[in-house]
Amino acid sequence: MTNTVVVNADVEKGKINKNIYGHFAEHLGRCIYEGIWVGEDSAIPNTKGIRNDVLEALKQINIPVLRWPGGCFADEYHWKDGVGPRENRKRMVNTHWGGVVENNHFGTHEFMLLCDLLGCEPYICGNVGSGTVQEMSEWVEYMTFDGESPMANWRQENGREDPWKLKYFGVGNENWGCGGNMRPEYYADLYRRYQTYVRNYGDNKLYKIAGGANIDDYNWTEVLMREAGHFMDGLSLHYYTIPGDFWLGKGAATGFPEDEWFITMQKALHMDELITRHGTIMDKYDPEKRIGMIVDEWGTWFDVEPGTNPGFLYQQNTIRDALVAAIHFHIFQEHCDRVQMTNIAQTVNVLQAMVLTEGEKMLLTPTYHVFDMYKVHQDATLLAVDVNVGKYKYNDQEIDQVTVSASKDKDGKVHISLCNIDHKEAASLSINLRGLKDTNANVTGTILTADTMDAHNTFENPDAIKPVAFTEAALENEQLNVTLPPMSVVMLTIE
Ligand code: AHR
Numbered sequence: 001m002t003n004t005v006v007v008n009a010d011v012e013k014g015k016i017n018k019n020i021y022g023h024f025a026e027h028l029g030r031c032i033y034e035g036i037w038v039g040e041d042s043a044i045p046n047t048k049g050i051r052n053d054v055l056e057a058l059k060q061i062n063i064p065v066l067r068w069p070g071g072c073f074a075d076e077y078h079w080k081d082g083v084g085p086r087e088n089r090k091r092m093v094n095t096h097w098g099g100v101v102e103n104n105h106f107g108t109h110e111f112m113l114l115c116d117l118l119g120c121e122p123y124i125c126g127n128v129g130s131g132t133v134q135e136m137s138e139w140v141e142y143m144t145f146d147g148e149s150p151m152a153n154w155r156q157e158n159g160r161e162d163p164w165k166l167k168y169f170g171v172g173n174e175n176w177g178c179g180g181n182m183r184p185e186y187y188a189d190l191y192r193r194y195q196t197y198v199r200n201y202g203d204n205k206l207y208k209i210a211g212g213a214n215i216d217d218y219n220w221t222e223v224l225m226r227e228a229g230h231f232m233d234g235l236s237l238h239y240y241t242i243p244g245d246f247w248l249g250k251g252a253a254t255g256f257p258e259d260e261w262f263i264t265m266q267k268a269l270h271m272d273e274l275i276t277r278h279g280t281i282m283d284k285y286d287p288e289k290r291i292g293m294i295v296d297e298w299g300t301w302f303d304v305e306p307g308t309n310p311g312f313l314y315q316q317n318t319i320r321d322a323l324v325a326a327i328h329f330h331i332f333q334e335h336c337d338r339v340q341m342t343n344i345a346q347t348v349n350v351l352q353a354m355v356l357t358e359g360e361k362m363l364l365t366p367t368y369h370v371f372d373m374y375k376v377h378q379d380a381t382l383l384a385v386d387v388n389v390g391k392y393k394y395n396d397q398e399i400d401q402v403t404v405s406a407s408k409d410k411d412g413k414v415h416i417s418l419c420n421i422d423h424k425e426a427a428s429l430s431i432n433l434r435g436l437k438d439t440n441a442n443v444t445g446t447i448l449t450a451d452t453m454d455a456h457n458t459f460e461n462p463d464a465i466k467p468v469a470f471t472e473a474a475l476e477n478e479q480l481n482v483t484l485p486p487m488s489v490v491m492l493t494i495e
Helices: 052-060 072-076 109-119 133-144 152-156 184-196 218-231 258-285 319-334 366-377
Strands: 003-015 022-024 065-068 092-094 101-104 122-128 169-170 207-214 234-241 293-298 339-347 353-356 361-364 381-388 389-392 397-400 404-410 414-420 426-434 441-447 479-484 488-494
Touching: 003 404, 022 293, 052 109, 052 353, 052 361, 065 169, 065 339, 101 339, 109 122, 109 133, 122 133, 133 152, 133 184, 152 361, 169 184, 184 207, 184 218, 207 218, 207 389, 218 234, 218 258, 218 366, 234 258, 234 339, 258 293, 258 319, 258 389, 293 319, 319 339, 319 366, 319 404, 319 414, 319 441, 319 488, 366 404, 366 414, 366 441, 366 488, 414 426, 414 479, 479 488
Parallel strands: 003 426, 022 065, 022 339, 065 122, 122 169, 169 207, 207 234, 234 293, 293 339
Antiparallel strands: 003 381, 092 101, 353 361, 381 404, 389 397, 404 414, 414 488, 426 479, 441 488
């Protein structure tokens, strides 16, 4: 069939919050330690302990916001252990992730430095599960109070004169699970209590995020919105793309069979239904859409790489992951009226990472390249798109073969991102750019694709997969004809 797409260049659907391209870095495995923090004395070139190669790579993709310190770690984290002279900081056991020693060398000051260096907003997740109201309240005072107070004085003694600007603050993480195994009614009450003491000091205005549902726990969203909606600015949602079963075997990151490719795509597309249904509940209590849906954990979750610590969640990253990322961005953008932030799990060396490291070596994953290609959508205006495409069939199942999203940036450039999900068949598309003022505009493109389903970058061959110029697309009047190879992500810019 002829696949047709109409991009309505004159029908604007709202702003794509750049925070949709947000990140998450937890004290888990080799994400923070080794992946980001190597310490000032390391032989690996670093800026005040933060490795330069990773820093430079992450700067390139314009990370808008970074969530820290967890995840499950957040509800075991006691921030006071992570400030003051490093040699005096408490050593603890990271009981949730691998039972390894956490020396607390990367704490509040180091995280804020990282955000400064990246030019991104910090998003801090506080401890409800095993922490006190006072501890949470004092953390905010420590970071944001300008003037004399016990915590502000302590911050100054620890070398930071001025308060930091902090907007995003999460009150707990997965409180239905690792964050305390609570029922929604109980957490809703705790949320109301904890957030009361999470104060706005001076002109620092916090955006408070309540711990939201796991996957399709719609009752959680219902109860939180009903009981605590007035006290929150954002409500989170967590959903991971797992081809197999979480406990019995998730599936391998590489060397997987064809059906796992298909299932992975199908499960990634499920994010649309989750956002729609959680969003419908939110609409009931918040029709003005004041409260943002914050998808602060998403991405692929496979079996760990053989021979690695099962508690470290280290997995390879292939062209399949790139497609999963692109599919998610299309969904998030389509829901940009409600989805105000998302945070892929996780930035370095854990789950669907941007960057993998081994000693002093570093590589960029296919997922990284999608973030790089898609950064043009950040803060752009979503355009209405009509998509009429064929099906990608596998056994008795079928999904749309192609997904599309389009935006217009502040300079008037139109960006169209396209994914061909099919692992075997190319897709020919006829794209009508209706409403485009300049019908002879210039078209440039970039493509990320591969010949095998599990193609990936290795430390020996770090550039096996990377974006290259896509020169196939030419505009004639309002018409663009494009052929997308199997397993491809394409970004077109019309200017
Ligand atoms: O990202 C890994 C873990 O997944 C997080 O710590 C937790 O919140 C989720 O279950």
